[in-house]
Amino acid sequence: MNTLNPDALLAQLNWRYATKKFDATKKIPAGTWAALEHALLLTPSSFGLQPWKFIVITDAAVRQKLVHVSWNQTQPTDCSHHTVFAVRKAIAEKDVDRFLDSIIATRGGAKESLKGYGDMMTGFAGKAAQEGWLREWAIRQVYIALGNFMTSAAVLGVDTCPMEGIEPANYDKILGLDGSEFETVVACAAGYRAADDKHAQLAKVRFPASEVIQHI
Numbered sequence: 001m002n003t004l005n006p007d008a009l010l011a012q013l014n015w016r017y018a019t020k021k022f023d024a025t026k027k028i029p030a031g032t033w034a035a036l037e038h039a040l041l042l043t044p045s046s047f048g049l050q051p052w053k054f055i056v057i058t059d060a061a062v063r064q065k066l067v068h069v070s071w072n073q074t075q076p077t078d079c080s081h082h083t084v085f086a087v088r089k090a091i092a093e094k095d096v097d098r099f100l101d102s103i104i105a106t107r108g109g110a111k112e113s114l115k116g117y118g119d120m121m122t123g124f125a126g127k128a129a130q131e132g133w134l135r136e137w138a139i140r141q142v143y144i145a146l147g148n149f150m151t152s153a154a155v156l157g158v159d160t161c162p163m164e165g166i167e168p169a170n171y172d173k174i175l176g177l178d179g180s181e182f183e184t185v186v187a188c189a190a191g192y193r194a195a196d197d198k199h200a201q202l203a204k205v206r207f208p209a210s211e212v213i214q215h216i
């Protein structure tokens with residue numbers, strides 16, 4: 001196993017900050033970006049259902065349009081890769097079935113042996129939809145992907161800015177998600193900080209561990 005030591009991990013987590021100003025001339029190398037996309041795929045989710053889609057936008061014209069619906073924040077145009085984290089709006093029996101097929105395709109075995117697991121997931125999703133919290137549950141999974149992405153990027157020395165300061169409905173229009181199975185939740189710009197981004201020098205503001213972490 002190839003693990004980071006604790007000091008190296010904390011150095012990268014302290015190095016990470018929500019980048020306000022990216023250096024538009026610096027692009028993430030293909031191999032590094034491929035690893036970050038792979039990190040997205042490896043994100044864990046409840047039941048393993050992966051109720052998400054990640055839309056990576058490198059097209060300059062699309063990114064320019066996104067600035068106008070991102071509270072005029074310029075990270076979408078200045079970063080190297082701008083990623084939209086979208087949630088699957090509904091989880092139907094066919095989605096659970098496709099997941100079961102992928103388990104069998106990956107691990108082998110008989111689909112019948114997964115019937116109980118499938119029924120449980122369909123029952124869960126049905127109940128969540130009926131009680132009105134399926135979307136909220138699915139969005140929670142999407143945020144795990146966001147956290148995983150930002151930490152993975154930091155470990156690789158790539159800067160990020162998570163962005164909730166966006167208009168999700170307008171993102172959906174621009175990205176052609178309207179009428180699809182997905183909708184925008186949050187975005188994340190990735191690339192390299194501009195040398196004059198003053199935010200990089202600011203001390204981290206966090207409540208003390210004694211308040212936030214309780215040992216019992």
Ligand SMILES: Cc1cc2nc3c(=O)[nH]c(=O)nc-3n(C[C@H](O)[C@H](O)[C@H](O)COP(=O)(O)O)c2cc1C
Binds near residue numbers: 020
């Ligand atoms: C879900 C989420 C959404 C955020 N949205 C924005 C945003 O739209 N624009 C921005 O500049 N920073 C945004 N931030 C950055 C936070 O303000 C920042 O993470 C927080 O102040 C802590 O600072 P640090 O990340 O630099 O340590 C967001 C952070 C998170 C986690």
